[in-house]
Amino acid sequence: MRRPRWKTLSLRARLGVLVATAVALAVVTVSSISWGITRADLYDQFDARLQSYTQLAAKAATPEEALATLSSTTTKPGPDRYNGLTVQFTSAAGTVTGTAGAIPELPRLPEEPFSVSRADNVHRVEGDRFRMWTAPRADGGTVQVAQDSEDVEDALGRLGFWLLVVSAAGVLGATVVGRAIARSALQPVDDLTSAAENVARTQELSAAIDVTASGEIGRLATSFNAMLGALSRSRDEQRRLVEDAGHELRTPLTSLRNNIELLIHADANPERQLSADDRSRLLTDLDTQAVELTALIGELVDLSTGERPSEAEERLALADVVTAAVERTRSRWPNVTFEAELTEADVLARPAALERAVLNVLDNAAKWSPAGGRVRVTMSAEGDSVRVRVDDEGPGIPEADLPHVFERFYRADAARALPGSGLGLAIVEQVVTQHGGRATASRAGSGGARFDLVFPSAAS
Numbered sequence: 001m002r003r004p005r006w007k008t009l010s011l012r013a014r015l016g017v018l019v020a021t022a023v024a025l026a027v028v029t030v031s032s033i034s035w036g037i038t039r040a041d042l043y044d045q046f047d048a049r050l051q052s053y054t055q056l057a058a059k060a061a062t063p064e065e066a067l068a069t070l071s072s073t074t075t076k077p078g079p080d081r082y083n084g085l086t087v088q089f090t091s092a093a094g095t096v097t098g099t100a101g102a103i104p105e106l107p108r109l110p111e112e113p114f115s116v117s118r119a120d121n122v123h124r125v126e127g128d129r130f131r132m133w134t135a136p137r138a139d140g141g142t143v144q145v146a147q148d149s150e151d152v153e154d155a156l157g158r159l160g161f162w163l164l165v166v167s168a169a170g171v172l173g174a175t176v177v178g179r180a181i182a183r184s185a186l187q188p189v190d191d192l193t194s195a196a197e198n199v200a201r202t203q204e205l206s207a208a209i210d211v212t213a214s215g216e217i218g219r220l221a222t223s224f225n226a227m228l229g230a231l232s233r234s235r236d237e238q239r240r241l242v243e244d245a246g247h248e249l250r251t252p253l254t255s256l257r258n259n260i261e262l263l264i265h266a267d268a269n270p271e272r273q274l275s276a277d278d279r280s281r282l283l284t285d286l287d288t289q290a291v292e293l294t295a296l297i298g299e300l301v302d303l304s305t306g307e308r309p310s311e312a313e314e315r316l317a318l319a320d321v322v323t324a325a326v327e328r329t330r331s332r333w334p335n336v337t338f339e340a341e342l343t344e345a346d347v348l349a350r351p352a353a354l355e356r357a358v359l360n361v362l363d364n365a366a367k368w369s370p371a372g373g374r375v376r377v378t379m380s381a382e383g384d385s386v387r388v389r390v391d392d393e394g395p396g397i398p399e400a401d402l403p404h405v406f407e408r409f410y411r412a413d414a415a416r417a418l419p420g421s422g423l424g425l426a427i428v429e430q431v432v433t434q435h436g437g438r439a440t441a442s443r444a445g446s447g448g449a450r451f452d453l454v455f456p457s458a459a460s
Contacts, residue, residue, distance in 0.1 A: 015182035016175070023174030024167075031163040038159055042152045046131060053085070054133040054145040063087040063100035066143065084130070084148035092140035106132060106144050129153065188217040192224055205232035240408075256289050315458050316354070318347050318386055319379060325358040326377060333366035340377045345386040346458040349435050357431040360424040361390045361451045368394030368449060381457065385437070388453040391444040405441045428453070 053070050060066035066087040086101030099105050132146035199205060205228050259282050266274045274282070319342040330338050347354075365375045373393040380387050397405060406429040425441075428451075432439040437455040444450035 012179075012182045012186050015185065016178040019178030019181050020171065020175040023178070024171040027167045027170035027174070031167045035156070035160055035163055039156055042155060043131075043149075046147075046149060046152050047133070050131060050133045050145060050147055051135075053147070054135040054143060057087050057145050058135045058137050058143045060087075060143075063089050063098040066145075067100045070145070084150065086130075086144075086146045088144040088146075089137070090142045090144070097141065101146075102148065103130070103146060106146055188221060192221060195224065199228065205229075205235065253293070256286065256293070259286050259289070313348050313350055315346055316349050316351060318345050318349075318354075318388070318455065319343065321349075321351065321355050322358055322377060322379065322388060325355050325362055328359060329362040329366055329375075332363070333369075335371045336366045336369045337372070337374045338362070338366075338377065339374060342377070342379045343381060345379065345381050347386060347435070347455045348458050349455065353431045354435070357428045357453065358388065360428045361453065364424055365390050365392035365394070365449065365451070368392055370394070382454075384457050384459070386455050386457050388455075390451045390453075391446060392448040393446050394448045396443045396447050397441055397449045402441055406439060 057066035086103040088099040408426040
C-alpha cells in the first residue's frame with residue numbers, strides 16, 4: 001500500500017506548505033469578502049440613483065421629457081446621448097403609452113409593479129444587463145426607468161481582475177515566505193541532525209550543541225545534550241569497569257594457569273612427580289581459585305546489569321527482606337552470631353536487588369568478625385526514611401580507607417589476604433542509590449565497622 005504523498009514530504013516541506021496554504025486562504029478569503037462588499041455597495045448606490053431618477057420621471061408629461069430631464073442630470077461621457085437610460089410610461093390599464101431611450105421597449109412586470117424586489121430588478125436585453133425601477137404617476141399609470149449596469153459590471157470586473165492578481169501574488173509570496181520561515185524555524189533541528197550524524201560518524205559523545213533557541217526547540221537541544229552526557233558517562237563507566245575487571249581477573253587467571261601448568265609438567269615428567277600432599281594442595285588451590293573467579297565474574301555481571309534495572313519496584317516490608325538476608329548469612333557463617341532488632345517499615349524497592357545489597361553488607365561484617373563474634377542488625381524509622389544499621393566486632397575500617405570502601409575493586413591493605421573481589425560494597429552502594437537512598441561506612445561503638453543503609457519510606 002502506497003503511503004500518501006503528504007507523508008512522504010520532509011518536515012520543512014510540510015511546514016512550508018502549511019504556511020503557504022494558510023496565507024493563501026487568508027488572501028483569497030479577504031479578496032472574496034472585499035469583492036462581495038464592493039459589489040453590494042456599488043449596486044446599492046446604482047439602485048438608489050435609479051430610484052431618484054424614477055421619482056423625477058414620474059413628474060414629466062411624456063417619456064421624452066422625462067428622458068431629457070434625466071439626461072441633463074447625468075455626467076456620463078461618450079456618444080450615448082441617453083446615457084444608457086430608458087423611460088417607459090404605462091396607463092392605468094397596463095398598456096405601454098410611450099417609450100424613449102436606449103431600449104425600444106422595457107419588459108412588462110408580471111405583477112405588483114410598485115414593489116419590485118432587488119433580485120427581480122436585473123434584466124437582460126440583447127445581451128446587455130440593465131436594472132429597472134418602477135413608480136406610480138399622478139394619472140394612475142406607472143413610469144419605468146431602466147439603466148444599463150455596464151459601468152458597475154466593468155468596475156467589478158476590473159476589481160476582480162486586480163484582486164485575482166493580488167491573490168496570486170499573495171499566494172506566490174506566501175510560498176516563498178513559507179519556505180523561508182520553514183528554513184529559519186527548522187534550523188535548530190538541522191543543527192541537531194548534524195550533531196547526531198556527527199556523533200554517529202565519529203563516536204565522539206562530547207560534541208554538544210549550543211542551545212541558542214528557546215521553547216520546544218531549546219528543550220530538545222538541552223535534552224539532546226543531556227542524552228549525550230549520559231551516554232558519555234555510561235561509556236566511561238563501562239570502560240572503567242572493563243579495565244578494572246581485566247586487572248582483577250588477570251591475577252586469579254595467572255594463578256590458575258601456573259597451577260595447571262605445574263600439574264601438566266609433573267604428569268609429563270615421571271621423574272618429577274608431585275607428592276600426594278602437594279598434588280592435593282594444588283587441586284585444592286585450583287578449586288578455591290575457580291570458586292573465587294566464579295564469584296568475581298558473578299559480581300561483575302551484577303554490577304554491570306545493575307546499572308540498568310529490569311526488576312519492577314513494589315511495596316515491601318523492609319523487615320522481611322532483612323530477615324531473609326540474615327537467615328541466609330547465618331547459614332553461611334555458623335561461627336558468627338547474628339542479632340536482629342527490626343521494626344515495621346515499608347519501602348518501594350526491587351526485592352532481589354534489595355536483598356542482595358543487605359546480604360553483601362552482612363557477608364562483609366561476618367567475614368571480618370572473629371570466631372564467636374557478633375553481628376548486630378537494627379532498623380529504625382527516621383522521619384521520611386528508614387535506616388538499616390549493621391555493626392560487627394571486627395578490627396574496623398581505618399580512617400584512610402573510609403572514603404574508598406564503596407569504590408569498585410578497592411581493597412584495604414588488611415583485606416588483601418582475605419578472599420573477595422572488592423565489588424560487594426560497590427554493589428551495595430549502587431543498589432541503595434538506585435532506590436533513592438544512601439550508604440555510609442563508619443566505626444561502630446564496639447570498635448568494629450558500621451554500615452548504614454538509608455532508604456526513603458514508602459509512606460513519603
